[in-house]
Amino acid sequence: MRTVDVLVVGAGLAGLHTARLLALRGLDVMMVDRRRSLSVGIRTTGIFVRRTLDDFDVPDHLLGPGVRDVLLYPPSRRAPVRLTSDRDEYRVADMAAVYEHARRAAESAGARVHLGVRYVGASMGLVWFAGAEPVAVRFIVGADGARSRVARDLGLDVNRRFLVGAELVHPVASGTTTPAFHCVLDPRIAPGYLGWVIDDGRHAHVGVAGYPHAMRTGIRHLLDAFAADAPGRTPPAGPVERRGGPIPVGGVLRRLACPAGLLVGDAAGAVSPLTAGGLDPCLRMSELAAAVTAGYLRTGDRRMLGRYDGNALRTRFRVRLTLRRVFAGIRSPVAAEAAVTVLRGRAGRALAARIMFGDGSFPDVSPPPADLAIDRPYR
Template sequence: MRTVDVLVVGAGLAGLRTARLLARRELNVLVVDRRRSLSTGIRTTGIFVRRTLDDFDVPDHLLGPGVREVLLYPPSRRAPIRLTSDRDEYRVADMAAVYRHARRAAESAGARVLLGVRYVEASRGFVRFAGAEPVMARFVVGADGARSRVARDLGLDVNRRFLVGAEIVHPVASGTTTPAFHCVLDPRVAPGYLGWVIDDGRHAHVGVAGYPNAMRAGIRHLLDAFAADAPGRTPPAGPVERRGGPIPVGGVLRRLACPAGLLVGDAAGAVSPLTAGGLDPCLRMSELAAAVTAGYLRTGDQRVLSRYDGDALRARFRGRLLLRRVFAGIRSPAAAEAAVSVLRGRAGRALAARILFGDGSFPEVGPRLADLAIDRPRR
């Protein structure tokens, strides 16, 4: 039976990033994922925000053109609020290619990645898989999504508040559109959230998300109805891809780590509770998780795990958690029209711009990790 320092369950962006960083610290790292191909089962829109692109090494050729304009629509779709930045605020990635790049980077650092291996359970370091040899792991990293089995097995917190989202992705004929991010606040389409179209001039992502118990017609029906007359829509110029899945919106979980392992990505609730953007916090929390894991395995000091503190991370989300409750309370088109009207004023536009074009991130990379004094590879 194989023994590893760290088992990472889930080969998404958070899992592969964490594995890469741990392998660079000369730890024996194994990554497993039940998918047989990383190009299947993609659930994210793949939007990278400016701060992520400033701080992380996402290859430029994997990203679409920059998007600088956001339009916010009321249910009537009349007179949208137009917000324009002087910088590229969003770029949409080819996520299948991003995952392939992340896998190569993890393997180049020394991690082993096994696909088609389904995690079953972990108990006291003994990890079982379906149809594969078990392993002994000193530490388990749960990167296995919003409904994490690893979290339950380790006795850590689990996500309890979800949106369900679905989108259609299709290519756009070159030169036929101007890059823009269209957002529609309409509880008939997306109860508790937004309908969206992000078109970067190469691909269009048309999607909806909302609370499942309010989607009486079902997510598939709502998506198709929205796509039929969504603002900024364009006829597909090639094959159409469908994506979807649960989105945790309760904020970062409080209990994220224990001596047996920790959580990253959606498993940790590392998604903005307002915008449902997850790629920026998933990368940032992976940096912190890798530093904490390496320090704990090197020293055996459980106090190191306290640095991976969900309560401290949740503090960055207080305002957005409040706004999430406000969003959830918008249950009629009239209320949505009124909410958009409030955003038309100077203060409302400033709030919208702060949310959509904001510089805030969590946790900060750089100084905080240096303060841990454990962010260096062993020699």
Template sequence: MRTVDVLVVGAGLAGLRTACLLARRGLDVMVVDRRRSLSAGIRTTGIFVRRTLDDFDMPEHLLGPGVRDVLLYPPSRRAPIRLTSDRDEYRVADMAAVYEHAHRAAESAGARVFLGVRYVDASRGSVRFVGAEPVTARFIVGADGARSRVARDLGLDVNRRFLVGAELVYPIAPGTTAPAFHCVLDPRIAPGYLGWVIDDGRHAHVGVAGYPNAMRTGIRHLLDAFAADAPGTTPPAGPVERRGGPIPVGGVLRRLACPAGLLVGDAAGAVSPLTAGGLDPCLRMSELAAAVTAAYLRTGDQRMLSQYDGNALRTRFRGRLLLRRAFAGIRSPAAAEAAVTALRGRAGRALTARILFGDGSFPEVNPHLADLAIDHPD
């Protein structure tokens, strides 16, 4: 039976990024994903915020035009609030190409990536799959999504609060749309969240998300109804792609690591509770996870794992968790209309701009820990 230093379950952005960083540190890394193609089953719109683009090297050719304007609509769709930044705040990536880029980077660093291999379970270091022979792993990284099987097998915390999102992707003719992010606050189509339209220069992404128990008519029906007259786009006859899946919005989980492994990305709840954005925290937590994992495997000191502390990370989201609860309480169109009206004032616009354009992020890798983990294992 083959032995590896680290098994990463899930070849999304979090898993591939973590695998790449670990392989660069000289560890023997194996990645498995049940998908046969990384372009299948994409769940994210692919919106990268300015802070991510400033701090991480994203390939320019995989990103759409910069977006500076956000329009927030009440249920009536009349007189939206327009917020304009003096900088590019958002860019939508070609996520299939981003995953493939991350795949190549991981393999170039020395990680071995196996697609079409489904993780079954882990017991006493032995990991079983469908589609491959079992392996023995010194450490497992769970990057297997919001409903992580690895988290349950390792006895770590699991996500319990979700939105469910769905999106249609329509082709658009280049140069026919102005870059803008349209957000509709209407509990009839997106209870507790938003409907949105944003484009990447080639495709318009039209989506809705909300609490599953409040979407009584079904998310597909709500999405199709919203897409028929969504602001900011005139969709053609049919979409070229449908996306969707659960979005954890309970904040970063408390117990993220144990001597057998740790969690990253959606599996760790690394999604902003308020905005449901997960790409920025995904990348940042992957940096921290790789540093912690390498340091732990190099030294055998379990105290290294305490650096990957969900309780500490949750403090960065305390305010957004409170706002998430307030947002979830907007249950009627009249209440949503009133909420947008309240945001039209100076204080409301400042709060909205801070949420949409703010520089806050998490976590930053402890420099001492990062330096410690750079050395190759003895």
């Protein structure tokens, strides 16, 4: 029977980044994902914010042009609030290419990535897969999404508060549009969240997200209705791709780790409660998770796992969780219209700019520099 130090379940950005960091620390890392190709089943819009691009090495050629303008619309779609930054605030990535790049980086570091392998369950240090021999593992990293099976098998917390989102992605004819991020606050199409169009001049992403219990006509119907007259929408210049899935917005889970494993990415609730952005949080928490995992496996000291404590992390999210509850409480078009009116004032615009352009959507949870060292493998 094969034995590995760490099994990573799920080859999303969080899982791939964690696998790479663990392999660089000299661990024997195996990764599995039930998808046969990382270009299918993409659920994220792929919006990278400036702070992420400043702190992490995302290849420039995998990113679209920068977006500096954000327009916030009330339900009437009249007189949007325009916010303009003096620097690029958003860039939309080719996520299929980003995943493939991250896969190659993980494999170059020494991780073994197996696609088309479905995780079935884990118990007593053994992991089972569909149609394959079990593997003995020292530690499991659950990077298997918002409804994590690994979390349940390890007895860790699971996400219970979700938005559900869906979007259409299509290419844009070169030179026909100006890059902009259009956000529509309208509980009739996106109860508790937004409808959006982000157009970087290469691709347009048209999407809606909201609380599933309030989407009485269904997410697909709402998306198609919104896409028909969404602000900033351009006629598709080619094939249209559909994406969608659950978005956990309850904040980082409290119980993230145990002696058998830990959670990263959406499985850990590593999504900004306010903006529902997950790419920046997944990278930041993956670095902490890798440092904690390596330290624990090197020393056997369970106190190391205490550094990956969701209760401590949640204290940094109190304001965002409060604002998420306020956002969820906007249930009528009249209230949404009033909310956008408030944003037209000086204080409102400052708050909106801080949310859309600020550096604090997800707090820095990175380990100290000494814990990030990868030049001293312990095997």
